[in-house]
Amino acid sequence: MAKNKIIVVGGGLSGLMATLKICEAGGEVDLFSYCPVKRSHSLCAQGGINACMDTKGEHDSIYEHFDDTVYGGDFLADQLAVKGMVEAAPKLIKMFDRMGVPFTRTPEGVLDLRNFGGQKNKRTCFAGSTTGQQLLYALDEQVRRWEVKGGVTKYEFWEFVKIFKDKNGVCRGIIAQSMNSMEIKAFKADVVILATGGPGQVFGRCTASTICNGSAVSAVYQQGAKIANPEFIQIHPTAIPGSDKNRLMSEACRGEGGRVWVYRDGKPWYFLEDMYPAYGNLVPRDVASRAIFKVCVHMDLGINHDRRVYLDLSHIPADYLERKLGGIIEIYTEFVGKDPRKVPMEIFPSVHYSMGGIYVDRKHFTNIPGLMASGECDHQYHGANRLGANSLLSAAYSGTVSGPEAVKWAKENVSKLCEITDAEIEAARKEVQDEYDKIRQMNGPENAHKLHQEMGEIMYEYVSIERDNNGLDICLGKLKEILKRWENIGVTDHGNWANQEAMFVRQLRNMIIYAMAITKSARSRDESRGAHAKIMLDENGKRIEKDGELQFYPRNDEKFMFTSVVSFDAATEEPVVTYEEFEHSLIKARPRNYAVAKKE
Amino acid sequence: MAEQKKTVKFIIERQDSPTSKPYTQEFEIPYRPALNVVASLMEIQKNPVTTDGKKVAPVVWECNCLEKVCGACMMVINGRARQACCALIDELEQPIRLQPARTFPVIRDLLIDRSVMFESLKRVQAWVEVDGSWEVKDAPIQNPYTATTAYEISHCMTCGCCLEACPNVGPQSDFIGASPSVQAYLFNLHPLGKFDKEKRLEALMGKGGITSCGNSQNCVEVCPKNIKLTTYLAQLNRDVNKHALKNIFNK
Numbered sequence: 001m002a003k004n005k006i007i008v009v010g011g012g013l014s015g016l017m018a019t020l021k022i023c024e025a026g027g028e029v030d031l032f033s034y035c036p037v038k039r040s041h042s043l044c045a046q047g048g049i050n051a052c053m054d055t056k057g058e059h060d061s062i063y064e065h066f067d068d069t070v071y072g073g074d075f076l077a078d079q080l081a082v083k084g085m086v087e088a089a090p091k092l093i094k095m096f097d098r099m100g101v102p103f104t105r106t107p108e109g110v111l112d113l114r115n116f117g118g119q120k121n122k123r124t125c126f127a128g129s130t131t132g133q134q135l136l137y138a139l140d141e142q143v144r145r146w147e148v149k150g151g152v153t154k155y156e157f158w159e160f161v162k163i164f165k166d167k168n169g170v171c172r173g174i175i176a177q178s179m180n181s182m183e184i185k186a187f188k189a190d191v192v193i194l195a196t197g198g199p200g201q202v203f204g205r206c207t208a209s210t211i212c213n214g215s216a217v218s219a220v221y222q223q224g225a226k227i228a229n230p231e232f233i234q235i236h237p238t239a240i241p242g243s244d245k246n247r248l249m250s251e252a253c254r255g256e257g258g259r260v261w262v263y264r265d266g267k268p269w270y271f272l273e274d275m276y277p278a279y280g281n282l283v284p285r286d287v288a289s290r291a292i293f294k295v296c297v298h299m300d301l302g303i304n305h306d307r308r309v310y311l312d313l314s315h316i317p318a319d320y321l322e323r324k325l326g327g328i329i330e331i332y333t334e335f336v337g338k339d340p341r342k343v344p345m346e347i348f349p350s351v352h353y354s355m356g357g358i359y360v361d362r363k364h365f366t367n368i369p370g371l372m373a374s375g376e377c378d379h380q381y382h383g384a385n386r387l388g389a390n391s392l393l394s395a396a397y398s399g400t401v402s403g404p405e406a407v408k409w410a411k412e413n414v415s416k417l418c419e420i421t422d423a424e425i426e427a428a429r430k431e432v433q434d435e436y437d438k439i440r441q442m443n444g445p446e447n448a449h450k451l452h453q454e455m456g457e458i459m460y461e462y463v464s465i466e467r468d469n470n471g472l473d474i475c476l477g478k479l480k481e482i483l484k485r486w487e488n489i490g491v492t493d494h495g496n497w498a499n500q501e502a503m504f505v506r507q508l509r510n511m512i513i514y515a516m517a518i519t520k521s522a523r524s525r526d527e528s529r530g531a532h533a534k535i536m537l538d539e540n541g542k543r544i545e546k547d548g549e550l551q552f553y554p555r556n557d558e559k560f561m562f563t564s565v566v567s568f569d570a571a572t573e574e575p576v577v578t579y580e581e582f583e584h585s586l587i588k589a590r591p592r593n594y595a596v597a598k599k600e
Numbered sequence: 601m602a603e604q605k606k607t608v609k610f611i612i613e614r615q616d617s618p619t620s621k622p623y624t625q626e627f628e629i630p631y632r633p634a635l636n637v638v639a640s641l642m643e644i645q646k647n648p649v650t651t652d653g654k655k656v657a658p659v660v661w662e663c664n665c666l667e668k669v670c671g672a673c674m675m676v677i678n679g680r681a682r683q684a685c686c687a688l689i690d691e692l693e694q695p696i697r698l699q700p701a702r703t704f705p706v707i708r709d710l711l712i713d714r715s716v717m718f719e720s721l722k723r724v725q726a727w728v729e730v731d732g733s734w735e736v737k738d739a740p741i742q743n744p745y746t747a748t749t750a751y752e753i754s755h756c757m758t759c760g761c762c763l764e765a766c767p768n769v770g771p772q773s774d775f776i777g778a779s780p781s782v783q784a785y786l787f788n789l790h791p792l793g794k795f796d797k798e799k800r801l802e803a804l805m806g807k808g809g810i811t812s813c814g815n816s817q818n819c820v821e822v823c824p825k826n827i828k829l830t831t832y833l834a835q836l837n838r839d840v841n842k843h844a845l846k847n848i849f850n851k
Contacts, residue, residue, distance in 0.1 A: 017733075020733050021733060024732050024733060024734075035662070035664055035670075035672060036714075036715075036718065036758075038671075038718070038757075038758055039664050039665075039670040039671060039672050039757075040664075040670075041664065041665065041670075043665065043669050043670055043757075044665050044667065044669060044670075091735045094735065094738060094739045095730075095733050095734075095735070097739035098728065098730050098736070098739045098792060099727075099728050099730055100727075100728045100750075100754075100786075100787065100790045100792070100793055102747050102750040102751035102754045103747070104747075104751070105742060105744040105747050106744070107744060108741070108744075109741040109742050109743055109744050109747075110741055127751060127754075128751060130669065130755065133669055133754075133755070133757075134751075134754055137754060141721075141726055141727035141728070142727060142730070142733070144718070144721060144722060144726070144727060145725075145727045145729075147722070148722050156715075180707055180708075209664040209665045209666070209670065210663055210664055210666065211664050242634065242639075243632060243634065243635070243639060244636065244638060244639035244642060244666055244685075245666045245667075247666070247667050248667075327669075327755075330668075331667050331668065334668065334686050335634070335636075335667070335686065335688075336634075337688075400733070447646055447647070449642070449645045449646045450646050453646075492648050492655055492656060492657050492658065493657035493658060494657075495616070495657065497616070497617050497708060498660050498707055498708040498711060500658070500660050501645075501657065501658055
């Protein structure tokens with residue numbers, strides 16, 4: 001019997017994990033990536049990966065990891081999905097260890113653990129401060145092994161453009177384009193798994209790589225795949241602001257004892273420790289980012305009245321820092337030119353991660369049969385806010401689910417699928433070809449990269465740490481204008497060899513459309529939950545303040561403890577938001593307050 | 601009098617296709633603090649006009665992470681192979697000369713084809729032969745000192761600086777280069793990986809293997825991750841020799 005052919009798009013942690021699992025289950029993989037998979041963005045993850053190893057005498061439990069994740073996610077994560085993930089975590093760590101990940105070890109040679117945000121127990125396994133790089137490499141190596149054995153064919157420097165469907169609406173393959181020869185080709189598959197990562201570039205400057213543009217997600221969204229919870233964008237509290245990108249300074253800094261402060265009345269004010277005595281500097285990211293934003297923007301206490309606060313490691317012994325945080329200390333020293341071992345770092349929050357993404361069930365199927373999504377590009381596991389070091393976990397874990405499920409689905413369903421003719425496939429290919437040819441001839445006055453920058457600035461202004469309905473309405477209007485202006489882009493590269501400009505123009509349109517989904521979904525959710533914090537307006541549209549404090553909508557479980565589900569209206573090109581139930585019966589929702597110890 | 605605006609000057613070696621002839625173009629962009637080479641190329645994308653006013657296709661290059669972890673943006677900057685993202689303008693002499701790393705086939709402009717490095721990783725079997733991704737039992741405890749060495753080597757991002765700088769990598773020799781060779785050493789350190797140590801040493805005994813290393817020590821000078829490449833190459837060389845001797849005696 002012929003092997004089942006699965007296409008995996010994206011070679012980060014999730015895509016590679018899925019690929020391995022498919023090969024082990026007897027399937028065959030065509031692996032698409034627009035960079036060599038070893039250069040995927042998973043390698044930027046720094047601080048670690050959570051798993052209840054309980055090797056620090058703290059009586060940590062899988063249940064505690066489960067509860068921390070659900071509570072940290074402000075009760076919007078599917079609890080059965082989270083339960084599966086936290087239960088699998090220790091096994092995954094052992095697998096990575098066997099594969100050769102150079103985890104940091106204790107003097108007796110077992111895996112060391114560190115503290116991380118939103119968790120009271122040491123639960124984070126790590127390889128210095130380059131954990132993502134090390135995990136990615138381990139899977140890259142194992143996939144290369146399968147490449148040699150014959151289970152995997154890599155298509156690196158090929159860009160996914162679209163899926164194609166049969167007349168029953170089942171996904172039957174993808175249209176992809178070589179980034180060098182610019183050839184556009186159709187590839188058939190029994191199942192397609194998207195593992196294409198997050199949409200950070202929608203915000204312009206962020207901690208994400210330049211390749212994290214969400215373009216693939218937006219493409220399938222425009223082809224009928226639903227998006228879920230896109231309004232939940234994680235803003236990481238500690239990044240080095242930069243004009244090309246904001247470089248992440250891992251939460252591990254605080255996990256290893258780093259303190260956040262600013263001067264107030266001439267003295268250091270450790271405001272996180274002051275505001276949240278129970279968790280201090282290790283409050284979850286949404287909480288820390290809002291606090292830093294408030295201190296800088298509303299209280300004007302930032303360094304030199306600028307949007308900066310101190311992240312201080314200088315009290316920690318230098319050799320300890322070198323061993324535990326060497327990688328990021330090098331980044332700071334290299335890019336800022338100051339030594340964090342000696343002086344406090346200057347940081348500010350930055351867009352970092354998307355909790356939302358393609359709407360999937362617990363097996364990672366989308367609403368389009370034959371299409372799956374896995375990793376940051378799906379909406380699962382994190383609810384309204386992701387805990388630090390849970391992303392490497394969800395990326396790897398989701399691949400262990402989506403891979404085997406893809407093979408299973410293929411075995412059960414492929415024989416039942418209708419015929420798809422070469423003419424049908426060619427028609428889908430031709431559509432992409434025509435669109436690309438048109439882009440290559442675009443001759444208007446707008447520059448795509450400038451337009452991208454403008455969009456990022458708008459998104460930061462209206463859809464980041466603090467939101468209000470006025471701003472979101474303005475933002476939607478501006479995005480519509482930007483979408484119109486996209487038509488007036490001019491390219492200077494009309495050639496047909498390694499034309500990065502034309503590819504970027506195509507991605508940009510997808511980014512704009514995804515930005516609209518984020519914004520509309522944020523507009524529709526009149527509550528504050530996790531990373532989505534919305535300020536109330538009075539009848540004149542003015543922000544409501546009480547005793548000098550902005551008034552945020554409270555969390556509203558009755559109305560909004562539902563998954564936001566966004567579909568694309570092809571006629572208007574606008575997002576349509578509805579709400580759906582999800583599984584939250586295992587842990588009853590309770591108020592989330594990091595000023596006091598967690599109650600269960 | 602208005603202060604003259606500070607700018608940054610670039611001379612960029614361009615090439616339209618793998619077979620066409622290289623040519624140079626000059627660009628000038630506004631200076632800003634903390635600017636690096638990738639950010640400068642991004643500025644050129646926003647306004648792809650040369651200093652003599654010609655509107656041209658934007659420069660093509662490869663980059664992803666911009667924080668020196670992914671290895672993508674390696675190019676030759678003022679004569680030295682390095683990552684462009686952490687090449688800060690303030691530390692470079694102007695005009696800044698950008699060239700592709702010609703040890704590798706040029707695809708276009710600064711974009712090169714480094715697939716040969718990934719092929720070499722296959723040759724040296726740079727992986728651990730785990731039975732599968734399923735659970736078997738506890739992973740073995742590891743000596744933390746050995747693990748520290750492994751961690752250092754495992755930072756290698758396959759960027760290719762060490763190949764570009766090596767006088768023995770290129771058309772004149774078939775040396776696979778420091779980076780893939782040292783990966784063999786990495787996996788020989790691992791408690792499970794070392795089971796296949798001999799296979800990796802065999803792979804390095806053949807054509808283009810460790811004997812092609814001329815010990816010029818350029819690699820360790822340019823490694824952006826400060827991996828002690830020459831130290832590990834020397835140890836590998838010793839291991840390979842030992843293994844070769846063993847082969848002779850076992851014959």
